[in-house]
Amino acid sequence: MKTLNLDLGEKSYPIYIGQNLLNQKELLTNHISGKQVMIVTNTTVAPLYLAKVKTLLSSFTVAEVILPDGEAYKTLDTLNTIFTALLEVRFDRSSMLIALGGGVIGDMTGFAAASYQRGVDFIQIPTTLLSQVDSSVGGKTGVNHALGKNMIGSFYQPKCVVIDVNTLDTLDNQQYSAGLAEVIKYGLLGNADFLTYLQNKVDGLMARDKGLIIEAVYQSCFDKADIVAQDELEAGKRALLNLGHTFGHAIENTLGYGVYLHGEAISVGMLMAAKLSALEGFITDKEVQQVEYLLQKVNLPITISSKIDYQDFMAAMSVDKKAIDGEIRLVLMKKIGQAFISNDYQQHNLEQTIKDFL
Amino acid sequence: MKTLNLDLGEKSYPIYIGQNLLNQKELLTNHISGKQVMIVTNTTVAPLYLAKVKTLLSSFTVAEVILPDGEAYKTLDTLNTIFTALLEVRFDRSSMLIALGGGVIGDMTGFAAASYQRGVDFIQIPTTLLSQVDSSVGGKTGVNHALGKNMIGSFYQPKCVVIDVNTLDTLDNQQYSAGLAEVIKYGLLGNADFLTYLQNKVDGLMARDKGLIIEAVYQSCFDKADIVAQDELEAGKRALLNLGHTFGHAIENTLGYGVYLHGEAISVGMLMAAKLSALEGFITDKEVQQVEYLLQKVNLPITISSKIDYQDFMAAMSVDKKAIDGEIRLVLMKKIGQAFISNDYQQHNLEQTIKDFL
Structure with a gap:
């Protein structure tokens, strides 16, 4: 495993890159300070990796929200689906969001974390090559507007990024x-x-x-x-x-x-x-x-x-x-x-x- | 006029308190670095003070969005109305938002400013006593969710707060x-x-x-x-x-x-x-x-x-x-x-x- 540190003062975080990282629970758990964890993923990624990630989090209260897959769903409406899921299980300001998927999931989960109760923690687990080399790193989060891409969002940094290149085995x-x-x-x-x-x-x-x-x-x-x-x-x-x-x-x-x-x-x-x-x-x-x-x-x-x-x-x-x-x-x-x-x-x-x- | 400074390092800003402040254009213009200004107000406040504020901004490209009045409209949907208004006039990252109204307008405008193109400047002109003494100061911004009040938002500080107590003359x-x-x-x-x-x-x-x-x-x-x-x-x-x-x-x-x-x-x-x-x-x-x-x-x-x-x-x-x-x-x-x-x-x-x- 290679570890890179993104140096942003108090907001610094590690980026873990390697094979079989989804078997190493401490990569996640070392960064979770509360008890409540919401995994945000989509209908394509959930059948592949959701169960695996959940087994790493057995000591936490874990909930999940499975969104439709695709850039067309990177909207305020879908974002609201994440908020609804968080509020239905009464997750509070100490909760952690985990983005499990590609760039759309990462961008939306990051913005949801930036905005839920004015800010909770989140972790990126990018599962596409695009998100592994781009959107999961650097804290750009957001959604599209009908009149422009990525027009609504926030700069908000994750607690860590876990890049397991084995997830690319399922990428077309x-x-x-x-x-x-x-x-x-x-x-x-x-x-x-x-x-x-x-x-x-x-x-x-x-x-x-x-x-x-x-x-x-x-x-x-x-x-x-x-x-x-x-x-x-x-x-x-x-x-x-x-x-x-x-x-x-x-x-x-x-x-x-x-x-x-x-x-x-x-x-x-x-x-x-x-x-x-x-x-x-x-x-x-x-x-x-x-x-x-x-x-x-x-x-x-x-x-x-x-x-x-x-x-x-x-x-x-x-x-x-x-x-x-x-x-x-x-x-x-x-x-x-x-x-x-x-x-x-x-x-x-x-x-x-x-x-x-x- | 009394001036208070809210000390937050680089994010510090003045709070101006007095009578007839809506006649002093430099209180606004000194804080506007770009050319594009969007005034966000509501159907109650617009007939009272919108024209007055616009006359202060004759040297800028000014647009406006007039929202329905009331806490019931403090939602993601109404927020999207602000984004649509900004995108329709193609306002960019150098634009300034001005919140002209009570707490609902201030909270939504602040969150819109925090989120539009990942952050643009904004100014608070609170016109109700509640917003003058509370929500316009301190940078809490956001909207309500059907399952909880102020559950979606951000900490985002204005460039200044202009409190003209004469606006209370029209407050019931x-x-x-x-x-x-x-x-x-x-x-x-x-x-x-x-x-x-x-x-x-x-x-x-x-x-x-x-x-x-x-x-x-x-x-x-x-x-x-x-x-x-x-x-x-x-x-x-x-x-x-x-x-x-x-x-x-x-x-x-x-x-x-x-x-x-x-x-x-x-x-x-x-x-x-x-x-x-x-x-x-x-x-x-x-x-x-x-x-x-x-x-x-x-x-x-x-x-x-x-x-x-x-x-x-x-x-x-x-x-x-x-x-x-x-x-x-x-x-x-x-x-x-x-x-x-x-x-x-x-x-x-x-x-x-x-x-x-x-």
Whole structure:
């Protein structure tokens, strides 16, 4: 097992990464100070891992809430289902929430923990590659609004993150590839060596070699923890983690949530960011092609599947959380492995990039 | 104008108290760093003060959302109305929310600010006595759940609080009395001198003498700010501010929100806390009668208007946020002007107190 510490002062917490971690109850119980534990999971994950996690918690009062699976359910209404479950069993401010599932479960459980009785503890047990390398680490929690993704939420840190890569055994290939999109992102935005590593090991990763997966998850979490520790509330550097996300969110928002998996939308979004970076003269067309090649190699989309109206796409981009007073800020690449935040790009280059993809 | 500072390190903020403050635009504008301002108010307050506040903000992009009035609308659904309004005008993370209204508006606007794009700034302009002396100060924000009051929310501090006591000119007598319940609370829980002052000045306060009102609001905010500065997240001392509230919330919850105003329920709740304190031998029956006399003198209820089932009442008390692992903690009075938190009372004394009132 590898342990990473996300350094946030009093809010610091460990991230445990390895195989068979769902057999080690102290990874959870060492972080639970009260007696009441609510496991939040979904209809897909519950049959696979709920019983296993419950056996680790035999000394606590354990309740569970099983939500429908999917980004479409990442709403205030579903959040209220969690509150109702907590209140029906009269759980109080000393209770602990455990998020058992992918990013949607993690984001909603985290926001529920942030908001239930103005804040209770929670633990992340991410069971998808995407959530293991991204959403479970760093404390971004929340739900979607009909008019925008992740528009409602909070920065709220878990007590620990338990990443058992064996849970990926039950993850289908499409979901696995979607997770690799965020892994590749860390290489593109700040770690050229890691990107080279991924390019070299891509066949092994696609064959799901456990050693390679642990290494990729560890390096991704390491890079993310490093950035989050410097800028928890996204006042500056943390926004780099949104490479591909302003484009990607606009794709998800205009196509409708669920047409693309989040990682798939981010794949196209990263390629759009790369193409705009090339139009702006920062990287070469050949480097864009290398990005495109790697994304294709891990079975990620590099085009938008349906026609989207340009104005709709721009409108969706302008509500992105990185916008300031209406201006769209984008994460671009100065070179491969070095991203930066820009509001200084040529508008016609942005327009050309978008139109090339629509 | 009197200015109080609530000392919370980086989150510190001023509380301005006086007459005609809604004519002084810099009290607001000095605290607004972006360009977009959303005023959140309700159908009762909007015709009275919305235009006035908007004239102060002529240099900003101003939008408004006018909610239905009443505790019954303090819900996640209404909160979503605020998010929709913000997203429809594409307000971003640099936007400012202004709560213009009573406690319900303040609590919801604060929670909306805490949660919109994971946190934007907000300002409190409380227009009821209750919100001026209680909910606008200290950063408790949130909404109710069908199964419990204020069960969903966050600790989130405003940038400033602007208390123009002239807004009380449009407050009806019932609402004014409800506000005095919280004023009296500060005397009972920690300031015997202030309680004596209120007993001496009660006729002037009921005649709405502006000088007395400013003094009473200032002292209430002073006492609250002092406690909040010591314990922002209610890990200890802050719970003293809930004197009468565990009983009061159970009254509101079992009767149904809206039967009693919050301050009215707290009036009965404080009297219940006083009676239990007497049964426990801390204060005398005569002192209980003095509390009862003062509450009656300001036209507050001292009994519960409808029959409530004992088991229902106990169940409502046990979901109170001060409960820990299911145990009900209560704020009792060691003596008049000195409250403390107890889980060490005789169960039969609690039972007798409740049954005396049901």
